[in-house]
Amino acid sequence: MRREKILRIAYEKFSIKGYNTPLSEIAVAAGIKKQSIYNYFENKDALFFEMIKLEVDVYFHExxxxxxxxxxxxxxxxxxxxxxxxxxxYSDISKLKFWRWLLLIDSKDLFERTQASIHYYESEISKELQSCVANLLQDEKKVEEYAIPIIQSFMTVLHGTLDGILLYQDVFDTEIYTENVWFMFWTGVKCIINQDSKE
Incomplete structure (x- = not known):
């Protein structure tokens, strides 16, 4: 129970301060002494990796x-x-901040382990998206020419949209913004597919 509480608080603090969150701050919020954290985790990196992996696993499995x-x-x-x-x-801004902090981890070992975990899942998602896009294009030549660019554009538009939400959440309606981004992306994809099918 206490272990789970430490992990939950570590997530909350990491979402605000990233890797620079001191263990003493996590301990205070958990109502324990800093030294007690080592009864559950070998060190700061061990705590953060387990906390990060829990969130990464849940996110990608969903x-x-x-x-x-x-x-x-x-x-x-x-x-x-x-x-x-x-x-x-990512409508929960704390989740968006959490994932952005993953790119700024100061510990080289923790950063590399975290990225390896994320890249594994991203490769699995990429395979599934390739299957989806292949069904969309329905032609071997089209798949060869357009599948990867469409997936790359999809991911780029997605990440750009999330950055926009983080930067401009108080400036404009994020729901309309997101709908507009999707409309432009899909319009572009349809234009490419239709133009190709006419040749």
Whole structure:
């Protein structure tokens, strides 16, 4: 129980300050002495890695489950559902900040272990998205030419949208902003597909 409480508080503090969060601050919030943390975790990196891995595992398992459930549906709806599902997950700004802090971890070992875990899941999602885009294009030549650019654009638009939400959440309506971003992305994809099919 106490271990879970330490992990929860570590997540909350990391979302605010990132890797620079002192263990003493986590201990105070957990109602324990700093030294007591070492009864559960070898060191700061061990605590943070377990906390990070818990969030990373939950996030990617949810995304992969969503993609697989939608696998036999309309490819446009599948991509759109995944896009807005991810946006919805990050509607909790603390989650968005948490993931941004993962790029700024000072410990080289923790950073590399974290990125390895994320890259593994991202490769799994990429495989699922390639299958979705292949169903969308329905032609081997189109798949070869456009599948990777579409997936890369999808991920770039997604991350850019999240950065925009973080930077401009108090400036404009994020729901309208997100809808506009999706509309422009999908319009571009349709134009490329239609132009190719006419040749």
């Amino acid at each position: 995304r992969l489950d969503e993609i697989r459930i939608l696998k036999d549906g309309d490819p446009e709806e599948q991509l759109k559902t995944i896009f807005f599902s991810i946006i919805d997950y």
